[in-house]
Amino acid sequence: MSNELTATDARAHEWRSRFPTVNYLNADYGIKSWLLTKDHKRIALLYLVSVTFFFLIGGAYAGAIRLELLTPQGDLVQSQTYNKLFTHHGIMMVFFFLIPSIPATLGNFLVPMMIGAKDLAFPRINLLSWYIYMLGGVLTFSALLFGGVDTGWTFYVPYSTNFSNTYVVLAGLGIFINGFSSILTGLNFIVTIHTMRAPGMTWFRLPLFIWSHYATSLIFILGTPVIAITILLIALERLAHVGIFDPALGGDPVLFQHMFWFYSHPAVYIMILPAMGVVSELIATHTRKPIFGYSFVAFSSLAIAIFGFLVWGHHLFVSSQSVYAGMIFSLISFVVAIPSAVKVFNWTATMYKGSISYDTPMLYAFAFIGLFTIGGMTGVMLAALGFDVHVTDTYFVVAHFHYIMVGGAMMGYLGGLHNWWPKITGRMYPEGWGRFAALVVFVGFNLTFFPQFLLGYMGMPRRYHAYPADVPLWQVLHVMSTAGASILGIGLLIPGVYFLWSMRYGRFAPANPWPATGLEWRTPSPPPTENFAVTPVVTWEAYEYRPVEEMRVIGPGESAEQAAGVQPPLDRAET
Amino acid sequence: MSVHIVPRKIYFSVFAALLVLTGTTVFAATIPFGRMNDVVAMTIAVTKMMLVLLFFMHVRYSSRLIWVIVASMFFWLLILLLLTLTDYSSRSWFGPTVIT
């Protein structure tokens, strides 16, 4: 520790007076101490800032798209520009926000703490992954600034090879590089979870957050390299024109779709699985009950990760893919609904007779369950060959995946951010504003995307900047959607403002404000650099919650202390 | 430390086996067996790979976790190859206009 080094620093002194203990935030100062840090908690914050930056860019493009669709005519932008808008929105949101959002921020922060480790197994690789992420982000972002890409985030051939004269290679290079950041994060998690668990932390005592991150890491490791090589082939094709995917020279464009979706379908589970892990934690904590059917929820994460690799062909139903393969892919796609439903039912069963609190994190968990169910059920509809052909490339699909990605992954991310904000910063966010913002987000989200189901079913195609004016209902629905997007935007800005506010003016957070049972809550907020003063020894199962009322009636003891928000002893085994 | 030191004799035997198998595969390739050429070549290649994996890479002496990782990487590679093949191998079954 470098306590002496910074003693003269005035800022350090101020921090010290506010935080009597040395923690990871005040252990060291200066920009260098952040940019060269090997502490997983600081790297998580680096990711938090950069992920938020790319989210704002992606959000701005979304706003432009919604503005254009306010009127039937293509009046705000030309079709060329519109192509770029949705491409940029997709690339930024998928590759630079949704995929790293939960794993690289909350996952980075919490995985070592939840298993009782001092850090991830490879701290330097962890830092490297952030630099790779930034390099990829900057390259792709510069491609957008130079003039953009108009192929759609899917880079389908032949748009991306023969017919686009935009910066496909540069944007692709950024995504290629960014992929290795995901791979390194996944590698770190897998090794850490296998080798760094605290004594007594057996696999079935792990929080479900860890299980879902383990499953996510599997996809990172086994899926991401395939998109990397696919993008490499796109670049090769653009530079050398040898007909890798060009039928005129003997290539097969559908092969690109196979390779692309082999990663990009599991990538959807990269987005949703960590959110599911977050929601498991939120529901257990805020209903004061152990998760119903722990092992089912744990294994359903792995099942989703594995089945997720077997269904990519349902994105190719309208390509020249063989109908027989289509049938197989359709059938397996239905199967994915099973582990997803196991989770939803078990969360619901967990809430039964629990002491449900309506704190902000729990509101987001509620939102997640409802919206994910809608997104998931429409997904089952789309897995059916006949229906899918009917609504392919319509707003029905757009609404479906936004219900999963925004309604699912975003809600999980926001809920998790609120739940662990006291741990991350040592400050409480304002609860009233939190609940209000959650409500605004929920209303705004549904108003944005529910009309899109109707639009899509009526035949509004995606990726069009104009639509017929002679059906007034279409414009009504589009106006609703745009209005919803404005509300959603405001709802997302509110947490941004009060999170920043709370870092300076928020109430000090106790070590365990909720109070929860996880290891990360058994160390001060914010935690010290190596997380725990002494390596904890785990002698209890995951989620040993009892309802608050019960704890109060039974009287004193550890649970009552927890109920009162008093920090439990750091190491129960030794007391 | 529980490091299992593989005797040098094993390394040399594996090396010899790999060279012999290389010779065999080259020889077999010069004889036209029709489709069996691929089967022979791939069988020999898989055998060589197993030798390298088990002995040079010490998988034979490693924990079960390493076995699981090795097994799962082949499993996933097979998913990629075989599920894509379900498409390509069945395209011609249906309708005369489907281009294979």
Place this chain on the structure above:
Amino acid sequence: MATNAEAIEQGHAPESAHTALAHQFDNLEQQREAGTLGMWVFIAQEVMFFGGLFLAYLIYRMKYPDAFMAASNHLNWTIGTFNTAVLITSSLTMALAVWATQAGRAPKVQVAFMLATVLLGLTFLSVKAYEYHEKYTDGLIPVAGWFNPNREILSHIPANVTLGQYQMFFWLYFAMTGLHALHMIVGVGIITPIIFWAWRGRYTPEYHAPVENFGLYWHFVDIIWIFLFPLLYLLGAHFGKH
């Protein structure tokens, strides 16, 4: 058992306070386990990375068997066999380098085995470069405008094979062997500092994780070649004998 942190607080040197022990680990055993596991997970990632190219090979090979056989016949399988032997030998010397550190042999022995590995690797790469140059002079570089096989090669192309299909084999050949060669170049780059540290006597039976993990990487690259060799070089070895 007291953890290292406790031991340090109590003023004792921890049990296994090796200079190579990183702060997040309790002991070298755990660190070694994590390192090996990490390397294997990385190799799993590499398998899928190459997997995409193998998939492309499989599909186009199925579509154009004749073109692939004719094109493969143009590769020099004698040189390919020689290179295979070189690479297998380099795998052996690498395995022996790992053995030398595990068995605690002198730094000189360790360095000798590793240098042999590097030299064999460079031999492989030089032969590869020679082959690439040969393809260049034959006009077989798969880039639009450059792909211009000479008359002798054209005369060997069967009537049912288009030039595009023929080119298909060559971009796969260059992509696959090129990516493989890139991995070897990276490998040579990684082993250089390891040789330096071995020379300084850093690797002992207690701590030799870098050597071991590099060995895993090098053998993996070898395995890729074990598949590339028959798929690319031997495919057309009996071409024309039908």
